[in-house]
Amino acid sequence: MRLDKLLVELNIGTRSEVKALLKKGLIFVDGQKATKPETKVDENAVVISYQGKEYTYQKFSYYVMNKPKGLITATEDAHDRTVMDLFYEKCPDAPKGLAPVGRLDKDTTGLLLITNDGKLAHELLSPKKHVDKTYFVTLDGQLSAEDIAALEAGVRIGEGDLTAPATVKYEGSNTCYITIHEGKFHQVKRMFFAVGREVLELKRTSFGQLTLDEEDLPIGHINKLKCESFY
Structure with a gap:
C-alpha cells in the first residue's frame, strides 16, 4: 500500500495533510523518517510513528457501545443525534467508515456492535444464521x-x-x-x-457471542474489541 494512503486509513490526516506531514519529516516508518508519499509499505507489518504515538494497521475494527437513550442507530441523520456522532466524539482516532450492526430504537439502551467488517455484519443480521x-x-x-x-x-x-x-x-x-x-x-x-x-x-x-458487562461498559461508554471475539 502507498504510504500516504495508509496514513489516511490510519486517520492521521487527509491525503493533502499527510503529504505535508511527510514533507516536514514528521512521519516515521519502522523508526526511520519517511518523506515520500508514494513509498510502498506492508500495511500488515509496518509500524507508523507520529507525534510520539505508534499506529498499526488493522483491516477491520470492532467496538461495542452501551447505547444510551435518545440516539438514532444510524451513521448519520439530518435531524437527530446518532450513535456514530457519539462514537466519533469519544473515539476521534477510530477509522472512518464504521457503522452500527443492526438497529436499536431511539429509546432502547444496551449492547451495540460497531464495525467496518461488512461480512461479519451480514452474518450477524442474516435471518438464516439465527443469531x-x-x-x-x-x-x-x-x-x-x-x-x-x-x-x-x-x-x-x-x-x-x-x-x-x-x-x-x-x-x-x-x-x-x-x-x-x-x-x-x-x-x-x-x-x-x-x-x-x-x-x-x-x-x-x-x-451473538457478545454479552453486556455494565461494570466494564457503563451506559454511553465504548470498548474496542479483538476480532477473535466473533470467530
Whole structure:
C-alpha cells in the first residue's frame, strides 16, 4: 500500500495533510523518517510513528457501545443525534467508515456492535444464521403463564406469519429477559403488545457471542474489541 494512503486509513490526516506531514519529516516508518508519499509499505507489518504515538494497521475494527437513550442507530441523520456522532466524539482516532450492526430504537439502551467488517455484519443480521439477541424488558404489568407460552411459541405482530419461537426468562413482578433471533421492526415491543403488555424499558444485554458487562461498559461508554471475539 502507498504510504500516504495508509496514513489516511490510519486517520492521521487527509491525503493533502499527510503529504505535508511527510514533507516536514514528521512521519516515521519502522523508526526511520519517511518523506515520500508514494513509498510502498506492508500495511500488515509496518509500524507508523507520529507525534510520539505508534499506529498499526488493522483491516477491520470492532467496538461495542452501551447505547444510551435518545440516539438514532444510524451513521448519520439530518435531524437527530446518532450513535456514530457519539462514537466519533469519544473515539476521534477510530477509522472512518464504521457503522452500527443492526438497529436499536431511539429509546432502547444496551449492547451495540460497531464495525467496518461488512461480512461479519451480514452474518450477524442474516435471518438464516439465527443469531440470538437477548433483551431485558420492563413491562407495565405482570406476565401470565399463558403470555409466556404464547411468546415462546410465536405471536402475530401484523406481518402474517407468527414470530419465530423465543425464550422468555421471567424475573417476576414486571421484568423479564427475552431472547429472539429475528430482527423485525420494533419486534420485542410488538411481541409484548400482542399479549397485552406495554414495554416501558428495553435494554439489549447480548448479541451473538457478545454479552453486556455494565461494570466494564457503563451506559454511553465504548470498548474496542479483538476480532477473535466473533470467530
